[in-house]
Amino acid sequence: MTTATQRAGDTGSPYAFSHLDALESEAVHIFREVAGEFERPVILFSGGKDSIVMLHLALKAFSPAPVPFGLLHVDTGHNFPEVIAYRDRTVEQHGLRLHVASVQDYIDDGRLRERPDGTRNPLQTVPLLDAINEGRYDAVFGGGRRDEEKARAKERVFSLRDEFGAWDPRRQRPELWQLYNGRHAPGEHVRVFPLSNWTELDVWQYIAREGVELPEIYYAHERDVFSRSGMWLTAGEWGGPKDDEPVQRRLIRYRTVGDMSCTGAVDSDAATIEQVIAEIAASRLTERGATRADDKLSEAAMEDRKREGYF
Amino acid sequence: MTETLTDTLDVSATSLLRFATAGSVDDGKSTLVGRLLHDSKSVLADQLEAVEAASLRRGQDAPDLALLTDGLRAEREQGITIDVAYRYFATPRRRFILADTPGHVQYTRNMVTGASTAELAVVLVDARNGVVEQTRRHAAVAALLRVPHVVLAVNKMDLVEYAEPVFAAIAEEFTAYAASLGVPEITAIPISALAGDNVVTPSAHMDWYGGPTILEHLETVPVGTDPAHDPARFPVQYVIRPQTAEHHDYRGYAGRIASGVLRVGDPVTVLPSGATSTIAAIDALGERVDAAWAPQSVTVLLADDVDLSRGDLIAPTAAAPVPTQDVEATVCHLHERPLRVGERVLLKHGTRTVKAIVKRLPYRINLTEGLAHEDEPERLDVNDIGAVVLRTAEPLPLDAYADSRLTGSFVLIDPADGSTLTAGMTGEPFAAPATKAEQAAADDEGWDF
Ligand SMILES: Nc1nc2c(ncn2[C@@H]2O[C@H](COP(=O)(O)OP(=O)(O)OP(=O)(O)O)[C@@H](O)[C@H]2O)c(=O)[nH]1
Ligand SMILES: [Mg+2]
Numbered sequence: 001m002t003t004a005t006q007r008a009g010d011t012g013s014p015y016a017f018s019h020l021d022a023l024e025s026e027a028v029h030i031f032r033e034v035a036g037e038f039e040r041p042v043i044l045f046s047g048g049k050d051s052i053v054m055l056h057l058a059l060k061a062f063s064p065a066p067v068p069f070g071l072l073h074v075d076t077g078h079n080f081p082e083v084i085a086y087r088d089r090t091v092e093q094h095g096l097r098l099h100v101a102s103v104q105d106y107i108d109d110g111r112l113r114e115r116p117d118g119t120r121n122p123l124q125t126v127p128l129l130d131a132i133n134e135g136r137y138d139a140v141f142g143g144g145r146r147d148e149e150k151a152r153a154k155e156r157v158f159s160l161r162d163e164f165g166a167w168d169p170r171r172q173r174p175e176l177w178q179l180y181n182g183r184h185a186p187g188e189h190v191r192v193f194p195l196s197n198w199t200e201l202d203v204w205q206y207i208a209r210e211g212v213e214l215p216e217i218y219y220a221h222e223r224d225v226f227s228r229s230g231m232w233l234t235a236g237e238w239g240g241p242k243d244d245e246p247v248q249r250r251l252i253r254y255r256t257v258g259d260m261s262c263t264g265a266v267d268s269d270a271a272t273i274e275q276v277i278a279e280i281a282a283s284r285l286t287e288r289g290a291t292r293a294d295d296k297l298s299e300a301a302m303e304d305r306k307r308e309g310y311f
Numbered sequence: 312m313t314e315t316l317t318d319t320l321d322v323s324a325t326s327l328l329r330f331a332t333a334g335s336v337d338d339g340k341s342t343l344v345g346r347l348l349h350d351s352k353s354v355l356a357d358q359l360e361a362v363e364a365a366s367l368r369r370g371q372d373a374p375d376l377a378l379l380t381d382g383l384r385a386e387r388e389q390g391i392t393i394d395v396a397y398r399y400f401a402t403p404r405r406r407f408i409l410a411d412t413p414g415h416v417q418y419t420r421n422m423v424t425g426a427s428t429a430e431l432a433v434v435l436v437d438a439r440n441g442v443v444e445q446t447r448r449h450a451a452v453a454a455l456l457r458v459p460h461v462v463l464a465v466n467k468m469d470l471v472e473y474a475e476p477v478f479a480a481i482a483e484e485f486t487a488y489a490a491s492l493g494v495p496e497i498t499a500i501p502i503s504a505l506a507g508d509n510v511v512t513p514s515a516h517m518d519w520y521g522g523p524t525i526l527e528h529l530e531t532v533p534v535g536t537d538p539a540h541d542p543a544r545f546p547v548q549y550v551i552r553p554q555t556a557e558h559h560d561y562r563g564y565a566g567r568i569a570s571g572v573l574r575v576g577d578p579v580t581v582l583p584s585g586a587t588s589t590i591a592a593i594d595a596l597g598e599r600v601d602a603a604w605a606p607q608s609v610t611v612l613l614a615d616d617v618d619l620s621r622g623d624l625i626a627p628t629a630a631a632p633v634p635t636q637d638v639e640a641t642v643c644h645l646h647e648r649p650l651r652v653g654e655r656v657l658l659k660h661g662t663r664t665v666k667a668i669v670k671r672l673p674y675r676i677n678l679t680e681g682l683a684h685e686d687e688p689e690r691l692d693v694n695d696i697g698a699v700v701l702r703t704a705e706p707l708p709l710d711a712y713a714d715s716r717l718t719g720s721f722v723l724i725d726p727a728d729g730s731t732l733t734a735g736m737t738g739e740p741f742a743a744p745a746t747k748a749e750q751a752a753a754d755d756e757g758w759d760f
Contacts, residue, residue, distance in 0.1 A: 014536045015572070015604045019327040019406040028596065028608035029567040032548040036621045036662065060596040061608070064561060065553035146397045153396045156424075160729075169383050172394060173731040174420045174645045176427040178567070179659055179722050183729025186657025197408055199399045284356040303384055 019205055024057065027194040029178060030157060031061040033137045034192055035068050037182050041139035041192075042099070042132075044311065045071035045090075047083035048257040049196055049214055050143030052090075053203055056212050057194060059094065070097030072135065074128045076120040076259040077104030080234070083257055086215040101131035120259045125309045129165040132189055139182065141182075141192050142311050148287060151303035157196050163187040165309025191311075200287045201280055202253075208273045218223045219252045220271045231264025255280075255287050328534045329408045331395075331425040333453055335434035335445035336414035339466040341392055343435060344411045345376025350511035351526060352503035353400035354379060376504075380411045393418055404530045416445060419452070419694040420645035423734055426453055427720075430534055431460040433525065434485070438471045438501075444483050444679045448694075450485070451678045454492035454741050455641060455696060455715060458487070460532050461489060462498045464525060469503040473516040491682065493742025500525055518628040538604035542630035543571030544710070544718045546661035547623045551610055563594060563610035564619060569661070569717040571627075573611065574606040575661075581617055582708035583634040588615040622663035624708045624718070632718070634706035638667070640721070641712075641740040642691070642699045646732045649690035650699070650723070656732060658703055660721040666704040667723070673698040676740065678742040691733075699735065712736035 034041050043058060045051045058067045073087060091098045101111045103123050106112035112123050132140060156172050158180040173181055182190050197201070207214065225232040225248060226241035235247045253276070254266035270276045302310075332340035345362075348354045354362075358379065365387065366375045380396040381387055392413040400407050412418075412426030426432055432453040436446055453461055471477045482499035489497050500509055500519050501520055508514035511526045523531070551563040577590045593603050594610040605607045611625060619625075626632060638658070644650050650669060658667040674684040675697035691697050712719030723733035 017326075017379045017535070017604075017606070022606065024596070025567060025606055025608040029548070032565050032567075032608070033662070036549045061565070062549075062551060062596070063597045064558045065551045065555075150380070150396070153380070153382055153398065154394045169394060169558045170385065172421075174424045174722075174734065175426055175718050175731075176734050177717060178428075179720070181659065181722065181724055181729065181731045183657075183724060185728065197397065197399070201401075215522045286357055303382070309451060 002012040009303045020202065020209060023198055023202055024060075024206070025196065027054075027057045028061040030180070030192060031058050031141075032143070033180055034182070035062070038139040038190075040135065040137050041069045041141065042072045042135060042137040043067075043069050043141040044143065045073050045098070046143075046257065047079070047090075047215060048143065049203055049218060050145065052212060052214060053195060053198075054141060054143050054208060055090070055094075056210060063187040066095065069141070069185040070099060072101065072131055072137070072140070074101045074124045074131070075103065075106070076124060076261075077102065078120055078260040080215070080217055080218050080254075080257060080260060083215045095141070099131060099135055101127040103127055119262045121262050122305060122310075124259075124311075125165070125305070128311070129309050132165065137189060138184065139190050139192050141194060143195055144193050144311060145195050145198050145200070145203075146193075149302045151306055155193065155196075155306070157193055158182055159193065160184060161189050161191055161309065165189075167191075167306045167309070169303065169307075194250065201277070204273070204277050204280055208277060213259065217254045217257065219276065220251055220268045222249055223252055224248070225250055225252060225265055232266070233262075233264060234260050236260060252303065290300065326534055327406045327408065328431065328529060328532070329410070329429050330433065330529065331410040331429035331458070332412055332435065333422060333426065333449035334414055334464075335437070335440075335443050335449075336391060336416075338414060338435040338437045338440075338446075339504040340414060340433075340435050341377035341396075341411055342375075343464065343466065343502070343510065344396075344398060344409060344502045345379040345432070345508045346507055347409075347526060348379055348398060348400055349376055350507055351400055351402060378483065386470040391415055394421045398479060402526070402530055406556070407529065414445060414449075416448065416694060417428070417531045419448065419643075422449060423452055423456070423643055423645065424633060426456050426458055429456075429458050431462065431529070431532060432458045433462045433464050435466045435504075436481055436485065438467045438477050438481065440467050440727075441481050442488065445489060446485070448678045450489055450494070451492055451676075451682070451696065452643065454489070454494050455643065455736065457713065457736075457742075460498075461494050461496075462500060462525070462528060463489075463502075465499065465501045466504050468501045468508060468514075468517065469506050471748045473501075473503075473508075473514070475501075475517070475519045478520075491723050492730070495742075498522070498528055500528065535649050538568075538570065538572050540569040541605070541715065543573050543577070543625075543627050544569040544605075544632075544715060545573060545625040546612060546663075546718070547619060547621055547625060548662050549621055550619070561612075562616075563612050564625065565608075565610045566625075566662070567608045568605040570605045570715050572602055573609070573625075574602045578628040579613070579625050580628045581619050581629045582626060582631060583706040584618060584623070586615075586617040586619070587628055588613040588617050592615075622661075624663075626708065632708040632710050634708045636703045636706050637670075638699075638701040638703060638707065638709060638721075638735075638737065640699050640701070640737045642697060642723075642735045642736040644691040644695045644697070644733050646695055646725075646730055647693050648730075648732070649692050650733055651690045655726065656701075656723050657724040657726050658692075658701065658735075659724060660707050661718060662711060663705075663707065664724070666726075667701045669699060670702050671700040673700060696740070698740070699733075709737045711738040713738055713742065 224235040226245040253268040412422040412425040592612040
């Protein structure tokens with residue numbers, strides 16, 4: 001049997017297909033399935049590299065027509081200004097619709113309370129679910145990757161959420177071949193993860209291959225930072241540093257981009273995409289391990305947040 | 312992985328292999344996966360620290376590598392795998408997407424999920440217990456799903472003093488069983504997932520074995536099929552009509568090529584309508600190309616204005632499948648609610664979903680007793696494998712699953728609550744058993760010692 005098969009993908013075949021080609025094709029297929037089967041899809045867009053790659057793939061999937069979905073951003077109120085600027089530029093450039101759900105509004109009118117540690121990541125869930133309800137979104141694209149975290153590693157590409165936005169890992173639908181089942185009852189929705197099978201390195205290699213522009217904070221720059229729970233957090237109005245947290249200027253970059261209160265910078269002099277790829281390939285720490293304070297809380301922190309409707 | 316850095320950066324040349332683990336509960340699947348990741352230096356420092364800390368909390372003195380994939384709270388509490396975990400690693404030669412599946416019979420549907428996209432399955436057997444019921448079940452599922460390559464890993468060799476006869480007996484029994492399922496070749500490898508023998512590095516305890524380690528085999532097994540050998544199949548997902556001044560007349564059919572090669576100028580038929588046209592142009596995600604092949608996502612433009620929408624299939628006129636409303640298939644039932652004759656379901660095939668009725672349940676396969684058939688069972692229960700005859704409301708251009716995994720497969724969906732009920736594969740369950748001569752040849756290939 002094997003004598004008749006060729007090695008498509010291995011060098012030498014006229015029908016070569018690299019692993020990046022395979023990942024791109026799979027993600028495009030997922031976007032088109034959703035466009036074909038759902039009424040009101042939306043892309044969660046944070047201005048982070050994963051959501052930027054998602055948007056890039058969506059643009060390719062429907063070219064030369066415009067992307068048939070809008071964007072939804074849950075703005076924690078503590079986002080990096082460079083990232084918000086990037087978001088607005090991108091929306092403008094591609095003529096997209098942007099729906100912003102603001103955590104700050106919820107805090108200001110008392111619907112949410114600031115946590116003692118100042119971390120706003122867990123506060124995103126309620127505004128996210130409200131926005132999904134208000135927008136009557138039935139499919140919500142997320143940039144989550146299975147290589148990020150061990151609970152994410154278990155999630156399907158089409159992940160059904162109940163009326164409360166909750167994920168039940170014990171009741172996931174079987175998902176075979178390329179047959180995604182997006183059926184859901186009114187009030188339920190489906191989270192869709194086109195980058196499920198991508199690794200951090202794949203994302204960067206794809207960004208390099210496609211020449212995708214990113215917010216500048218992904219590349220090495222000097223910044224005033226202070227140390228909290230073993231992470232370099234950016235100094236600023238959002239709440240840091242406290243009196244006993246000295247500020248220093250360091251050459252850093254961000255490996256992930258999220259809320260300023262819990263996204264750590266890494267020491268880095270990688271100023272170009274090639275240098276970033278080399279740095280990641282050699283890194284001994286995972287992306288979240290190096291940069292996220294919120295996952296260090298407990299063994300199942302991510303699973304618990306996902307059960308409650310988090311991304 | 313600094314030593315492989317330059318190779319990792321050369322992205323154009325690396326191929327992708329998707330593989331899945333299989334085998335009975337506690338035979339060591341997750342441990343093997345952990346060992347593969349660990350010894351190929353794909354586990355990063357913070358992940359290993361987390362596993363060490365979690366193992367310590369559970370009172371284990373050595374890090375339990377299974378915790379690298381058993382990520383759910385319930386899994387860690389019970390020490391078993393419940394749902395598939397996907398893990399990713401790379402060597403200079405290849406990228407791997409690994410599905411670690413549960414061994415427990417109750418979670419067979421999750422194993423089916425993991426194996427459906429796999430090009431290779433590693434079936435583990437505990438050397439002390441040999442081939443057990445669940446080994447047979449998983450081997451049968453792998454054969455049913457036509458996973459192209461099957462590896463038998465006889466695990467826990469450390470607990471049988473690395474004895475060659477133990478390995479040889481299990482390999483012989485399993486290979487014979489696999490042959491009866493129509494699996495043409497088995498590569499059998501004696502390992503200890505716990506100690507690391509023959510996983511990434513050759514064992515120092517089994518010099519009687521001269522074959523490849525698990526990783527060597529994964530790196531060198533041929534992947535992919537040659538698209539030139541298969542007829543083209545293009546399920547249309549979405550119609551792209553920009554309706555802008557610049558692209559006023561653009562009407563493109565977006566989809567992912569399920570098999571074969573599409574070329575500009577090819578005469579094609581649209582199914583099920585039967586309309587014909589020729590391929591006028593192919594857009595490969597923004598780039599005009601003359602030809603495209605599986606599994607590319609592309610947009611096809613036709614020379615004529617034909618009635619075509621999501622759910623239709625474009626196929627070469629010379630090799631188009633014949634649409635039918637009578638579907639005979641082998642199924643694996645995946646839901647607690649049984650499947651019965653007379654039941655109304657939705658059938659999703661490619662990009663089309665149609666209504667269907669279960670007309671007959673010709674037989675159920677008893678996987679534990681020599682694949683005996685139980686004729687006309689009253690129902691199929693969860694994890695049952697059997698034959699189904701369906702009548703669909705509209706004709707479907709189905710291929711035999713043996714010819715095409717993507718256009719020969721479907722799922723049944725509950726119209727009331729949307730649950731995925733059943734996985735279906737058109738045609739007979741297993742390939743014809745290999746002949747004695749073929750089997751002997753396969754034996755020679757597989758047993759490199
Ligand atoms: N001595 C020995 N023990 C092993 C070996 N491989 C696995 N084990 C042990 O066997 C037990 C079960 O291992 P797992 O890897 O969790 O088994 P599994 O096949 O993934 O189980 P399920 O996913 O629940 O079906 C654990 O206690 C392992 O440490 C081996 O090679 N030698
Ligand atoms: Mg396991």
